[in-house]
Amino acid sequence: xxxxxxxxxxxxxxxxxxxxxxxxxxxxxxxxxxxxxxxxxxxxxxxxxxxxxxxxxxxxxxxxxxxxxxxxxxxxxxxxx
Amino acid sequence: xxxxxxxxxxxxxxxxxxxxxxxxxxxxxxxxxxxxxxxxxxxxxxxxxxxxxxxxxxxxxxxxxxxxxxxxxxxxxxxxxxxxxxxxxxxxxxxxxxxxxxxxxxxxxxxxxxxxxxxxxxxxxxxxxxxxxxxxxxxxxxxxxxxxxxxxxxxxxxxxxxxxxxxxxxxxxxxxxxxxxxxxxxxxxxxxxxxxxxxxxxxxxxxxxxxxxxxxxxxxxxxxxxxxxxxxxxxxxxxxxxxxxxxxxxxxxxxxxxxxxxxxxxxxxxxxxxxxxxxxxxxxxxxxxxxxxxxxxxxxxxxxxxxxxxxxxxxxxxxxxxxxxxxxxxxxxxxxxxxxxxxxxxxxxxxxxxxxxxxxxxxxxxxxxxxxxxxxxxxxxxxxxxxxxxxxxxxxxxxxxxxxxxxxxxxxxxxxxxxxxxxxxxxxxxxxxxxxxxxxxxxxxxxxxxxxxxxxxxxxxxxxxxxxxxxxxxxxxxxxxxxxxxxxxxxxxxxxxxxxxxxxxxxxxxxxxxxxxxxxxxxxxxxxxxxxxxxxxxxxxxxxxxxxxxxxxxxxxxxxxxxxxxxxxxxxxxxxxxxxxxxxxxxxxxxxxxxxxxxxxxxxxxxxxxxxxxxxxxxxxxxxxxxxxxxxxxxxxxxxxxxxxxxxxxxxxxxxxxxxxxxxxxxxxxxxxxxxxxxxxxxxxxxxxxxxxxxxxxxxxxxxxxxxxxxxxxxxxxxxxxxxxxxxxxxxxxxxxxxxxxxxxxxxx
Numbered sequence: 063x064x065x066x067x068x069x070x071x072x073x074x075x076x077x078x079x080x081x082x083x084x085x086x087x088x089x090x091x092x093x094x095x096x097x098x099x100x101x102x103x104x105x106x107x108x109x110x111x112x113x114x115x116x117x118x119x120x121x122x123x124x125x126x127x128x129x130x131x132x133x134x135x136x137x138x139x140x141x142x143x
Numbered sequence: 144x145x146x147x148x149x150x151x152x153x154x155x156x157x158x159x160x161x162x163x164x165x166x167x168x169x170x171x172x173x174x175x176x177x178x179x180x181x182x183x184x185x186x187x188x189x190x191x192x193x194x195x196x197x198x199x200x201x202x203x204x205x206x207x208x209x210x211x212x213x214x215x216x217x218x219x220x221x222x223x224x225x226x227x228x229x230x231x232x233x234x235x236x237x238x239x240x241x242x243x244x245x246x247x248x249x250x251x252x253x254x255x256x257x258x259x260x261x262x263x264x265x266x267x268x269x270x271x272x273x274x275x276x277x278x279x280x281x282x283x284x285x286x287x288x289x290x291x292x293x294x295x296x297x298x299x300x301x302x303x304x305x306x307x308x309x310x311x312x313x314x315x316x317x318x319x320x321x322x323x324x325x326x327x328x329x330x331x332x333x334x335x336x337x338x339x340x341x342x343x344x345x346x347x348x349x350x351x352x353x354x355x356x357x358x359x360x361x362x363x364x365x366x367x368x369x370x371x372x373x374x375x376x377x378x379x380x381x382x383x384x385x386x387x388x389x390x391x392x393x394x395x396x397x398x399x400x401x402x403x404x405x406x407x408x409x410x411x412x413x414x415x416x417x418x419x420x421x422x423x424x425x426x427x428x429x430x431x432x433x434x435x436x437x438x439x440x441x442x443x444x445x446x447x448x449x450x451x452x453x454x455x456x457x458x459x460x461x462x463x464x465x466x467x468x469x470x471x472x473x474x475x476x477x478x479x480x481x482x483x484x485x486x487x488x489x490x491x492x493x494x495x496x497x498x499x500x501x502x503x504x505x506x507x508x509x510x511x512x513x514x515x516x517x518x519x520x521x522x523x524x525x526x527x528x529x530x531x532x533x534x535x536x537x538x539x540x541x542x543x544x545x546x547x548x549x550x551x552x553x554x555x556x557x558x559x560x561x562x563x564x565x566x567x568x569x570x571x572x573x574x575x576x577x578x579x580x581x582x583x584x585x586x587x588x589x590x591x592x593x594x595x596x597x598x599x600x601x602x603x604x605x606x607x608x609x610x611x612x613x614x615x616x617x618x619x620x621x622x623x624x625x626x627x628x629x630x631x632x633x634x635x636x637x638x639x640x641x642x643x644x645x646x647x648x649x650x651x652x653x654x655x656x657x658x659x660x661x662x663x664x665x666x667x668x669x670x671x672x673x674x675x676x677x678x679x680x681x682x683x684x685x686x687x688x689x690x691x692x693x694x695x696x697x698x699x700x701x702x703x704x705x706x707x708x709x710x711x712x713x714x715x716x717x718x719x720x721x722x723x724x725x726x727x728x729x730x731x732x733x734x735x736x737x738x739x740x741x742x743x744x745x746x747x748x749x750x751x752x753x754x755x756x757x758x759x760x761x762x763x764x765x766x767x768x769x770x771x772x773x774x775x776x777x778x779x780x781x782x783x784x785x786x787x788x789x790x791x792x793x794x795x796x797x798x799x800x801x802x803x804x805x806x807x808x809x810x811x812x813x814x815x816x817x818x819x820x821x822x823x824x825x826x827x828x829x830x831x832x833x834x835x836x837x838x839x840x841x842x843x844x845x846x847x848x849x850x851x852x853x854x855x856x857x858x859x860x861x862x863x864x865x866x867x868x869x870x871x872x873x874x875x876x877x878x879x880x881x882x883x884x885x886x887x888x889x890x891x892x
Contacts, residue, residue, distance in 0.1 A: 067552055067553075069314070069316040069551070070316050070491075071301055071313060071316065074303075075300070105299065106301070109299065114552060116554070116556075117553045117554045117556040118741060118840060119553075119591060119742070120740045121593060121594060121595065121738075122594075122738045122740070123738050123740050126740065133553060133554060135551075135552035137479065137552060138314065138475040138479070140591050140593055140658065141506060141593070141658060143399060143400025143401075143403070143506035143657055143658075
């Protein structure tokens with residue numbers, strides 16, 4: 063089980079929760095589980111999110127491994143100029 | 144790929160300043176930019192643009208234009224793909240209007256003719272009948288109850304109920320309890336700030352040459368920050384397969400984010416398909432201003448609490464960004480970057496993405512971040528001023544460090560903000576006496592940086608030289624730094640390597656050159672491709688010597704046996720191995736294809752001295768120092784160039800540049816005479832200090848440097864100008880009329 067921190071704007075779409083626990087071993091599984099257990103989050107995940115894993119921002123890679131003690135934050139998808 | 148600590152500190156080529164490989168071509172005029180390409184039999188195109196800010200398109204009559212013998216085709220929205228959705232539909236809507244023209248300059252038709260003049264004349268003969276609709280171009284007015292609706296149903300699910308339909312996305316983030324934090328403060332300042340839209344101001348207008356045959360096979364040559372993205376979008380908009388369109392990026396005369404978007408290439412392809420001839424399309428400067436993306440304009444409210452000794456107890460920001468007639472204003476980055484430099488227990492930020500009748504905003508260096516820094520760092524400056532505190536000491540006291548919980552959520556990895564502040568504090572600029580009439584401003588700035596999909600190949604030649612193919616257009620001297628990294632790995636001279644920006648048929652997908660990613664991601668890829676080639680070189684040496692490949696190592700351009708047990712063999716130079724490679728296993732090519740995800744975030748601290756003429760309102764920037772963490776500077780001269788470029792563009796944005804709209808919703812200053820970017824005589828020599836706190840996510844420690852440099856200038860200049868003028872400037876640009884108005888308000892209440 064991993065704990066996923068959401069940005070506060072997502073709280074209303076995740077049953078009022080700012081942290082959500084899901085069973086996952088990598089980012090792809092985590093996002094799929096989030097969308098399944100909290101369907102309100104699905105449109106945001108589908109639109110694209112980045113994930114901070116122990117402070118490292120993962121913009122694309124769904125295979126990035128995560129562990130029960132990993133600090134995980136959903137953040138809005140990063141782009142640049 | 145993690146930092147290679149063993150490698151770090153032992154560089155032979157990295158960190159030196161060789162001449163850039165594209166330099167001679169550029170200074171002699173030999174380099175070929177977007178408009179320099181031509182093809183036999185090509186036609187020239189011109190675009191018909193809406194003169195209205197918001198209008199229903201009732202009818203497009205092309206008969207007068209088509210009557211000319213010089214005119215070969217006209218395209219309208221009907222000539223593009225149908226059934227697109229989401230972002231693809233938005234791109235198409237922007238490339239060619241559908242039912243409505245959404246801003247002054249919106250493309251509604253295009254014509255191909257035998258000469259540029261004939262095309263421009265024909266465009267005037269295309270009769271478009273409009274029904275003019277009410278318009279809005281100001282962000283706050285666009286959110287008001289009575290604002291005209293730009294497009295119904297454009298909002299996504301993030302938007303809370305009750306907001307105007309022009310509010311299309313909403314962001315909220317933070318942690319702690321800001322009200323409790325404000326209660327702990329000795330001084331709380333709350334204020335509002337406004338910034339106008341500024342254009343990236345690249346010198347080269349958008350240009351392309353395109354050919355699309357009836358069987359769906361096409362070619363595009365264009366100036367772009369991302370030709371793979373051009374390929375993907377063009378294929379969708381003209382309805383063919385991506386792999387059937389080959390896109391080649393030209394040299395680029397500046398992009399700064401503005402050339403990550405696609406505007407004209409699908410139009411040229413559609414005209415080519417209709418005429419069966421190549422079509423060239425070059426934007427005028429006025430078109431660049433009216434119809435490509437400037438940055439978003441903003442309206443922001445900031446509240447910060449501070450104790451009397453300088454600890455920030457809470458920070459709160461509301462950021463409203465208009466991004467033109469489409470969703471996408473980078474308000475989430477504005478919100479997330481706003482307080483990122485500071486370790487805050489209580490922080491809360493809200494962002495609104497608002498549509499208006501302006502061109503779709505495009506990325507501009509660290510999209511969204513400079514405006515946030517302007518608002519937040521102005522309030523911090525005011526707090527320091529009122530509490531009698533040193534602005535750098537206060538920033539040091541509150542600075543984010545490794546392990547700090549960032550204002551946007553996660554904990555920071557290894558970062559270099561404190562190091563930039565310490566270097567700024569120690570710089571002679573900061574301790575120099577301030578002459579009468581001058582103000583001194585300081586600001587920090589933050590940007591995330593980015594990795595992204597990346598593919599390169601490194602082909603070795605029989606003569607022992609190497610050719611690196613990358614898929615990221617060179618917008619800042621990256622071919623030089625790529626050659627340096629390959630030279631470092633292979634152990635051959637810099638001059639023996641050529642880096643080419645390859646076309647879309649040559650490499651796997653490469654994300655655009657944005658997010659300060661090129662030296663980081665393509666550099667990481669070049670290092671890995673070199674190591675892949677080295678492994679193969681060692682394998683060839685091992686085969687020649689009849690030993691295990693593991694018993695061979697690579698050192699300064701030579702394959703060597705790893706020790707006495709491996710055998711006593713004369714080291715083999717790279718050229719000794721490649722000269723026979725055809726007979727020892729075939730060509731030797733190093734590859735790397737991946738999505739590097741270790742782009743380290745970056746911080747900067749800027750110091751500015753400015754003078755204000757209180758009679759005319761004119762500002763002179765008299766001294767400017769940029770201090771920024773580069774992680775590891777591969778080519779220090781180009782790092783310094785990025786620092787100076789960000790500061791120069793920031794000076795323009797802070798002091799003069801703005802989109803000015805009339806009551807009719809039309810852009811009033813669509814040329815460089817009326818939209819004033821800084822020229823050399825407006826700028827002081829911009830001093831630079833490169834701080835190197837290695838990024839743990841790159842083998843050499845590289846952090847992107849292209850964007851962070853534009854984050855602090857707006858605020859640092861505003862703080863200097865406010866100090867010099869004796870009144871807080873809260874609206875950008877701080878043009879002479881605005882400074883005079885602020886002085887007048889201060890004098891007369």
